[in-house]
Amino acid sequence: MYAHSVELDVSKCTGCTTCLRHCPTEAIRIRGGHAVINEDRCIDCGECIRVCPNNAKKAMCSKFEHYQHYKYKIALPAPSLYGQFDNLDDVDIILQGLLDIGFDDVFEVAQAAELVTEYTRLYLKTPGIKKPVISSACPAVVRLISLRYPYLRDNLMPILPPIEVAAMMARAKAKQEHPELEDSDIGLYFISPCAAKVSYIRNGFGKYKSKIDVVISLKDVYFKLLGAMKKSETESPTINSKSGMIGISWASSGGESSAILNDKYLAADGIENVNKVLDAIENGNIPQLEFVELNACTGGCVGGVMTIENPFIARTRLHSVRRYLPVSQNRLSGDMSYVPENCYSSELPEYTPIARLSENFSESMRMMAQIEKIRSALPGIDCGACGSPSCRAFAEDLVRGMVEDVSACKVMKKCD
Numbered sequence: 165m166y167a168h169s170v171e172l173d174v175s176k177c178t179g180c181t182t183c184l185r186h187c188p189t190e191a192i193r194i195r196g197g198h199a200v201i202n203e204d205r206c207i208d209c210g211e212c213i214r215v216c217p218n219n220a221k222k223a224m225c226s227k228f229e230h231y232q233h234y235k236y237k238i239a240l241p242a243p244s245l246y247g248q249f250d251n252l253d254d255v256d257i258i259l260q261g262l263l264d265i266g267f268d269d270v271f272e273v274a275q276a277a278e279l280v281t282e283y284t285r286l287y288l289k290t291p292g293i294k295k296p297v298i299s300s301a302c303p304a305v306v307r308l309i310s311l312r313y314p315y316l317r318d319n320l321m322p323i324l325p326p327i328e329v330a331a332m333m334a335r336a337k338a339k340q341e342h343p344e345l346e347d348s349d350i351g352l353y354f355i356s357p358c359a360a361k362v363s364y365i366r367n368g369f370g371k372y373k374s375k376i377d378v379v380i381s382l383k384d385v386y387f388k389l390l391g392a393m394k395k396s397e398t399e400s401p402t403i404n405s406k407s408g409m410i411g412i413s414w415a416s417s418g419g420e421s422s423a424i425l426n427d428k429y430l431a432a433d434g435i436e437n438v439n440k441v442l443d444a445i446e447n448g449n450i451p452q453l454e455f456v457e458l459n460a461c462t463g464g465c466v467g468g469v470m471t472i473e474n475p476f477i478a479r480t481r482l483h484s485v486r487r488y489l490p491v492s493q494n495r496l497s498g499d500m501s502y503v504p505e506n507c508y509s510s511e512l513p514e515y516t517p518i519a520r521l522s523e524n525f526s527e528s529m530r531m532m533a534q535i536e537k538i539r540s541a542l543p544g545i546d547c548g549a550c551g552s553p554s555c556r557a558f559a560e561d562l563v564r565g566m567v568e569d570v571s572a573c574k575v576m577k578k579c580d
């Protein structure tokens with residue numbers, strides 16, 4: 165069972181159908197006057213959180229103050245955190261702020277992103293791999309492929325995302341610097357911009373289980389940091405950023421792909437565009453490409469539902485932050501021309517066919533014919549008043565037995 169991170173506060177939900185109309189996988193129904201999420205279909209993209217006018221949906225995250233039992237707490241900030249603050253031209257002030265609010269060390273995910281960029285360049289040269297290689301950094305995209313695009317599963321890059329590489333590196337660094345620490349003394353806290361990464365950490369990638377211990381919301385950390393950073397502005401930070409332009413660029417769409425030094429790439433963001441690109445790749449309607457970067461959120465990770473700032477403003481701020489940085493501060497050492505074994509995920513996520521009507525082929529065909537018959541008799545205006553996202557989905561819900569009878573359609577008087 166996939167553990168999700170999007171939850172509904174039923175008392176706030178008015179059943180207005182806004183989320184129903186925006187969910188990219190038709191995972192939402194209105195039943196009993198409120199939204200209900202079908203967990204098999206949800207990809208944790210966060211669209212429903214973003215559009216709900218009543219704040220009835222939210223992403224489940226841990227609170228930093230509830231996880232104080234680790235002796236040595238390491239913050240793993242996503243690079244999108246750096247785009248949230250006005251007039252910031254020195255990342256060190258944020259890193260110092262993280263120490264001041266209670267972390268013992270900070271390991272930037274942007275550092276690991278620079279290494280993953282190098283691994284990607286190497287992986288693209290591997291003979292026989294399926295192209296275009298699709299980035300596996302956005303967990304909502306990975307889950308969407310595992311539910312809807314079985315033929316693209318082998319295109320997914322099997323290299324672990326930067327948050328996992330950062331987790332491994334941070335733990336190794338802590339143990340080297342503090343040999344007295346036991347593994348259980350070290351807590352790795354990822355500061356997440358989105359719900360999909362929270363779910364990824366709870367579920368892993370295929371059979372790979374995440375090495376992160378606690379996920380906290382970027383929004384929560386932002387408010388804690390505001391006060392701490394005011395103090396840091398007047399004192400010199402004791403910690404220096406070890407990321408370059410490449411790592412920080414991963415926060416916005418196009419940052420990952422533009423760094424692979426190969427002009428045969430495509431970058432798309434926003435879940436609708438992601439679906440269109442995946443459809444085009446599956447149908448072969450796309451030019452020959454080496455690499456495809458897809459981000460479910462508009463603008464990339466800076467557009468995650470747990471960020472504060474408008475994604476376009478955040479992206480502009482990141483440009484200023486990057487201006488005086490070196491291109492990269494994390495390169496492979498001279499003789500290293502392979503991806504380390506522990507940076508590969510052991511298995512790709514399994515295909516889960518959400519659209520399959522029945523295990524039995526002839527039964528599926530019978531149900532399909534029935535759906536078409538009912539659909540053709542429905543008004544076809546996809547109003548959502550029945551509680552299903554479209555007339556086609558309503559017909560399917562009827563045939564699957566999820567709706568009792570056609571009278572739930574408020575528009576149609578009778579269906580033959």
Ligand code: SF4
Binds near residue numbers: 218
């Ligand atoms: S958008 Fe969805 S969750 Fe929010 S009030 Fe409307 S039906 Fe309920």
Ligand code: SF4
Binds near residue numbers: 170206210212
């Ligand atoms: S998180 Fe995305 S996929 Fe899941 S119910 Fe909300 S809109 Fe649908």
